[in-house]
Amino acid sequence: xxxxxxxxxxxxxxxxxxxxxxxxxxxxxxxxxxxxxxxxxxxxxxxxxxxxxxxxxxxxxxxxxxxxxxxxxxxxxxxxxxxxxxxxxxxxxxxxxxxxxxxxxxxxxxxxxxxxxxxxxxxxxxxxxxxxxxxxxxxxxxxxxxxxxxxxxxxxxxxxxxxxxxxxxxxxxxxxxxxxxxxxxxxxxxxxxxxxxxxxxxxxxxxxxxxxxxxxxxxxxxxxxxxxxxxxxxxxxxxxxxxxxxxxxxxxxxxxxxxxxxx
Numbered sequence: 001x002x003x004x005x006x007x008x009x010x011x012x013x014x015x016x017x018x019x020x021x022x023x024x025x026x027x028x029x030x031x032x033x034x035x036x037x038x039x040x041x042x043x044x045x046x047x048x049x050x051x052x053x054x055x056x057x058x059x060x061x062x063x064x065x066x067x068x069x070x071x072x073x074x075x076x077x078x079x080x081x082x083x084x085x086x087x088x089x090x091x092x093x094x095x096x097x098x099x100x101x102x103x104x105x106x107x108x109x110x111x112x113x114x115x116x117x118x119x120x121x122x123x124x125x126x127x128x129x130x131x132x133x134x135x136x137x138x139x140x141x142x143x144x145x146x147x148x149x150x151x152x153x154x155x156x157x158x159x160x161x162x163x164x165x166x167x168x169x170x171x172x173x174x175x176x177x178x179x180x181x182x183x184x185x186x187x188x189x190x191x192x193x194x195x196x197x198x199x200x201x202x203x204x205x206x207x208x209x210x211x212x213x214x215x216x217x218x219x220x221x222x223x224x225x226x227x228x229x230x231x232x233x234x235x236x237x238x239x240x241x242x243x244x245x246x247x248x249x250x251x252x253x254x255x256x257x258x259x260x261x262x263x
Contacts, residue, residue, distance in 0.1 A: 025050060025063060034069035035076035041066075056087070079103060080110040082124065088132035098135045101148055102128075105161050122150070125162035137163050147174045152230075153242055172199075173229050181222060181251050182258035185214035194218050198225050212256060219255050223248050 029041045033054075043051035048063045054073050061071055072078060074085045083106050085092065092099045109122045128134045146168035154165035169177070176198070185192040185208070192214035194205040205221050208214040223243075231239045 025066065031066060032069070033071045033073070033076070035072065035078055037071075037073040037076055039066075039071055039073075077129070080106040082106055082110055083129050083131065086130035086132035088135075090132050090135040092131070095135055098138050099131065101138065102131055102134045105148070109161070122159045122161070125160055127163070128161060141168055143168050145171070147171050149174050149177065151177045170233065173226070173233065176226050176229065179222075180258075181219045181255040182262075183215075183218065184259045184262055185211050185218065187211070194221075196222050196225075198222065211259070215255055215259055216252055219252050220248065223251060 024044060025041050027041055027044060030038060031041075032038055037054050039052045039054040041050050042053045042058070045051055045060055049060055050063065050066060051058055051060050052066065052071065055075065057073055059071070065071055072085075074087045077084045083102065090098065105124050105128070109124055128137075147170075148161075148166060149169045150161050150166045151174075152169060153167055154160065183196075185194050187193075188207065191207040191209055192211045193207050194214040194217045196203050196205065196218050203221065205217050206214075208217065227239060227243050230243055
């Protein structure tokens with residue numbers, strides 16, 4: 001059965017996925033890559049290699065790569081169907097630490113398995129879909145050995161990785177922020193014992209007739225302990241802006257709600 005060219009009209013120009021029988025691809029021939037970008041052959045460079053063009057980008061690729069559709073444009077969203085390299089000075093191979101950090105965001109937010117259920121409603125902002133823009137922010141904010149975090153600044157529930165909701169934190173502080181506040185106080189006799197573990201130590205807070213009061217005391221104590229850590233690292237202005245009474249009230253409400261479901 002003979003092979004024929006099939007025009008693709010989705011992109012507004014003529015493109016093909018079925019290739020001519022000729023040994024060489026003609027200049028002016030258009031095709032659609034695996035990721036849906038339309039390319040045009042602009043020059044036969046010899047040796048089975050061709051210069052091709054798409055949306056401001058010229059690259060040289062082999063006939064095999066072209067015919068298999070394995071031609072990646074910087075704007076192709078090939079990272080979990082969302083992220084893309086973008087056009088700029090940063091490359092994946094030469095910026096591995098930046099790239100690993102960037103890809104980890106998409107893995108948490110868009111991985112389809114059950115390993116990241118807590119991130120099922122979290123998104124990466126549109127500007128950070130472009131690796132170039134994330135890498136620029138990374139260079140302006142990264143501190144060696146620190147983790148990317150979207151919990152400290154994003155307490156209003158936006159659930160988003162973005163320049164305004166993210167910062168880099170020491171691993172210990174990042175872990176402290178991730179610890180739950182919902183531990184139900186232990187009942188001892190007629191009272192409830194309030195205590196927390198922090199930085200490897202157990203702190204006894206007191207005993208209360210009402211479990212809610214004991215739980216609120218635990219949340220307040222942990223909140224104050226973490227505040228001291230944040231103040232020591234970022235200063236008073238940062239605490240004033242992000243570690244607010246409104247945040248404390250929200251933590252208490254969430255902790256009580258979760259604890260009620262356990263009792």
